[in-house]
Amino acid sequence: MLSNLKAEMARCNISYEDLGSVIGKNNKTVYNRLSGQTQFTCAEMFDIQAKLFPQHSLEYLFAKEKQSA
16 A cells, blocks of 8 residues: 555655654554555645655555555
8 A cells, every 4th residue: 555655755764753753643553554554634644745755746645556356
């Protein structure tokens, strides 16, 4: 899930802890969000994009992969 966001995090050396600091959540919550177990809120998505990846659109960062049938 959220492979674009994960790829950009890797490119920029942004850890789960770094992401958690931006959205005010702990590492477990960040893991759950990135793995698709829970969803990022709109406010969290806006904060992540604006503070960490302003060069990328929300649509790109939070694009979900299509599930194969």
